Amino acid sequence: MPDYPTDSINEMLVSDAASFSADPSEIEREVMSLFEQFRNPLLRYVLSFGVPVQDAEEVSQEVFISLFRHLQLQRSRENLRGWIFRVGHNLALKRRQANQKVRDTTSPDWTVAERQFDPSPDPEEQMSFKQRRTRLLAVLAVLPEEDQCCLRLRAEGLRYREIADVLGMSLGSVSISLTRSLARLMRADGG
Amino acid sequence: MQSDLLHPTDQELLLTADGELPSRRIAEVRAHLAACWECRTRMAEVEATIADFTRANRQQLDPQLTPIAGPRALLKARLAELAAAPAGGAWHRHLHLSFPVRMAVGVCAALIVAVIVGQFVFGYHLLPRTWNAAVSPERGVEPDRALTPGATRQVSVGTVCSMQHEEVVREVPTNLRQEVFQEYGIANARANDYEIDYLIAPGLGGTDDIRNLWPEPEGSKVWNSRVKDALEEQLHQMVCAGKIDLSTAQNDIATDWIAAYKKYFHTELPLAGRPDVLGLMEKSYSTLSQLVFVTGHGTRKSSFLAS
Secondary structure: OOOOOOHHHHHHHOOOHHHOOOOHHHHHHHHHHHHHHHHHHHHHHHHOOOOOHHHHHHHHHHHHHHHHHHHHOOOOOOOHHHHHHHHHHHHHHHHHHHHOOOOOOOOOOHHHHHHOOOOOOOHHHHHHHHHHHHHHHHHHHHOOHHHHHHHHHHHOOOOHHHHHHHHOOOHHHHHHHHHHHHHHHHHHOOO | OHHHHOOOOHHHHHHHHOOOOOHHHHHHHHHHHHHOHHHHHHHHHHHHHHHHHHHHHHHHHHHHOOOOHHHHHHHHHHHHHHHHOOOOOHHHHHHOOOHHHHHHHHHHHHHHHHHHHHHHHHOOOOOOHHHHHHHOOOOOOOOOOOOOOOOEOOOOHHHHHOOOHHHHOOOOOHHHHHHHHHHOOOOOOOOOOEEEEEOOOHHHOEOOOHHHEEEEEOOOOOOOHHHHHHHHHHHHHHHHOOOOOHHHHHHHHHHOHHHHHHHHHOOOOOOOOOHHHHHHHHHHOHHHHHHHOOOOOOOOHHHHHHO
């Protein structure tokens, strides 16, 4: 199941600037804590743009260093998770363009994906899910990029408001995009 | 209630599953689901597809994730340097380098001296092509000043410094791209060949005016758009820290951005564009590789040094 955010995370991420110190070592600890929480989700999201893993790592580092500067300059602390993904999104697009190596998202790296351990004990279930996964990822690959981003961000636990913020869309557009994509995924999934 | 009899749409089911509807409406939908097998089945399908998609997404991308320990150590080291430096004084960070970075910079400097001495003494042409490019920048990496003198808007330092990150580094609007290509007489340009870049970045008060835009070749090995981005960020930080005037930053970057980079980073080579140098060092200095590769997974040394 998707790891939906808890209220406690939201409370921590949407907070009043006045309640935080501008002490660099405090900010450093805070950024490291956010890194622990969001490094993997952010890395997955950046990788989904087809940038090489080394570049994705650099983007991730750049995002959290920018976050440190952002907090050090006592800028808005509202929706820091959205901020992290928004900066990551922009940097990933720039990196992809600079690399001139747009991964063909219609043919994901199955050789790696297939090696992934599937915890399901039942071989038949594994095979069945492999087929569903193939269908789902094939549908995902042909969705408009904005729809793909909405889905991937939602899968990383972002709320609609945060997704709207990252992608510069309205809340209604996020909802419509997710509903449209879900309908297509359900058709692919036999739903 | 009458509304309980109306089947919720798929959008409402998804919004309910995501907790994005007003709580009163969620309660109504849940009440409807309790009474309606058809909708409950549909809801189960929605939930199952979400679960399958999430699992598929993870299985597609998780194998590429590297262990967090290396990147954590790297970030911690970089943040410690930033925390030790005065707020906003980006250049000061370079004066408070950690031991591995000082070692890397030291060996790099020694290598540069050795190569230059080698050239003098033995006449060997040891420098990689990119080094020559650093001395004689490749064609097109600086704009034609007649076409792109730079253009700014009336803006205060306060406004510039309160800009969000995405405004500071924002992309050039698509509709202006073709206009810029036409102005520079570039026909049939492929999207990946050039980045249409601001000469004076929005974060320094630059505008979308065509006089402030030029096609920056993406293939440039040394003085490329990433290096210019680093300069823009550096100038932005220096302006906001009160180290230089906004007008000085605008003038320097518009006059000769490569010279400005050398001036403000105190270097003849881009700090973020040293792959050839470090590649050369890697072959000769395995211990340095061990020092620099503190992440253990191949995070690029250039950015490590650059910060």
